[in-house]
Amino acid sequence: MENPREAVIGKEFDEIVSVARDLSLDRDLSAVREWKAAKPGRIAIGAFPVYVPTELIQAAGALPVWLFGGGGAIDISHADSRIQSFVCSISRSTLELGLRGHLRVLDGVVFPSVCDVARNLSGVWARNFPAMFMEFLHLPQNRESESAIAYLVAEYRRLLGGLERITGCPLEEDALRNAIRSHNENRVAAAALLDLRRTTPWALDAWENYALLHGGAALEREEHTRLLRTAFEAARRRERKPKDRVRVLVLGAFCEQPPLELVRTIEEAGCYILEDDLLQGLHWFRNPIPADGDPLSALATAYVRHSPPSSVSHYRGTPRQDLLVQRCRELGAAGVVFCTAKFCEPALYDQVLYKERLEAAQVPYVHIEFEEKMSAFDTTRTQVETFVESILFE
């Protein structure tokens, strides 16, 4: 595959999206193979959603590779003999990719605490891929505890210890500071695109934004940042006029990712998606993490104090359902589209509370359940069109 950086220079927006799209669909992780081949001894570490501090992986000299499942391109057969069928697609397809050898290019995988399925998948992974480095990261669920930051620093240090063992190199603090800086820049570039959507949603479709982010899952941050910046400039060059669409928020696909066509269908059925939680781990923090001072402490403090509202991270402050209503008001969203993966318990539990609160605040919503292998979108289109009409003609 052509180097994405060169591939997008001087290109029009649609072509850049197409490059990103191809990268996101590459099940064999060719970009990772090429990255490793460029310099002997390089290692690549997978990161399962939702949030992994990939700064640590980068600082260890490894390439962090986000694992967002099989994307519908893989049939589940081997994985069925390891985990049951009543769990989400992403867990089954990720295991399937591993069992079929698609992830051999990876030297390890980090699973963060997301839900019981992902947690147990880490154990299945450890037994089935004994030669691969595997670490389960327990992120604190009591973020108000006075000892939460100290605990998380220790947890990050444990992960670093493991990474140092496989790289054979002790970590230098400056490397971690640089990794924090490059992640900050990446998040700023991602935020610029998101801002464009929030303020002038006709200038950038959510599905395009989704493809641009997804395409960076296996790239070095710097490279992805360049892709995002080029895309941003190209998007601004486009002359697009506002359409008569309803402004909505999309919520619920923070871990398993829906088919791109599903996002496109929601938009084509008459929605401007101002904000969503797709690929949430890639843009977890809204503000930069301080790169000066003690970098490990800065990373842990950022997670404990500045994580966004998330179904997989408990927070004792304002309930998520209240924050959702506030966000709708702030952004002027007319409704919410819940887009949840089949069998995703964290999303399904929260949805009940969200719906109740939205009803009380008279904010309309619609719920779409998806699976990675979903391929027919007519029902979704009708469902969303009806939802849009109910808002427009109320």
Add this chain to the structure above:
Amino acid sequence: MTTDGAKAGTTPEDAGKALQKQLLAEYYHSLSDEGRNGRKVAYLFVPGNVIELVRCFDMLPVYPEINALQCGIKKVAGELILQAENLGYSSDVCGYVKNDIGLMLSDRMSPFGQLPKPDLLVCNYSGCNTFVKWFEALAHFYGAELFVLDIPYLRERSPSTEDITYVVSQLEELANVCARVSGVPFDRDRLRHVLELSAKAERLWVEVLHTAQGRPSPFDAYFEAVFYMAPLNILRGTEGCVEYYRLLLEELRARSAENRGPIPEEKFRVVIEGPPPWPHFRSFWELFKRWGVCAVASTYSKVGGLFDQGIYHDPSRPLESIAEYAMNSYTNWNLGLRLDLLKRYAKEYNADAVVIHSTKSCRSFSVGQADFRDALTKEEGLPTLMVESDLADPRYYSEAQIKNRIDAFFESLTHRRLVGA
């Protein structure tokens, strides 16, 4: 506490049963309007629970999981689950949660009386992510205060110093919350005394479990153990709980001395992994009994604590030992440790096979069990049967299908024995 019943000539079996009945009746009475006597109510989960701490503040514990399993046994879970689904809960989420939401929607009228509302929700997040989502929902619906006690997953073989420090620090913070909610100051001497009683009951319980190493086993370490473990989960840290296990041990030793077991003839000894299908508990048990199957060890009976792995509460290290206990709940162990335990049980209890009951509701238990089966059969040569249904939702139990699988499995074991394989 006296044992007059036993002394008056009744069997220890009768005395133990009578005491359990009495203790649980007292417990449920204490939850009633007239029984509470101004005491505050704390909702807790079973795995890794901090009942010893809560007891120090005169708070009454309520265990929604135990209410849910009781509703399952009493066959009212199906209706309660439907009520929660009408509120918007998906058919794909945990039946225990939906049972509890259904109870809430039914004015908390359970088959054993009306349950009190929570004054404090203590989410001892050990081994199950759903716990957090469950109590977040209850906090929303009841408007009750929620404290999430974060128990790190056991990623290594044992908890790290940092893990223990983190949990102990949270326990101190929780003690402050309990003192504020209950109005009772924290008395550390009282905590030590309660822990001493817990440790006594835990050691007796381990002796009870070990009697199953005898042949025949004097009790079924799954189908009977789930009832035997109730006082340890509900009443740990009380004199009555200690006395119950003393009587139970006496009873089982008497049974062992007479070569008496739960079935007329013990033909197969199995280790069982996974929670039972509560709404079909009796019929599920019958499917095994008819083959002369006795469970000699089970993992479900360890959800309240892996005491038999040497993890006891310790009055000399009060909060540290609570933290270690909480991190060592069965489903908080990583799958490698869980698999090793299954293998160990099979050896230590001379089991012929492993039976896995996989439940859709409890992903924490079930995800990875298929991999266990693969490992047990291929690496250990241990015949392993896996059946699927649910722990709470009666709709997922297909008797004919489960019976077929059980029959085929034990038929093949019988055949293997006959041909001397």
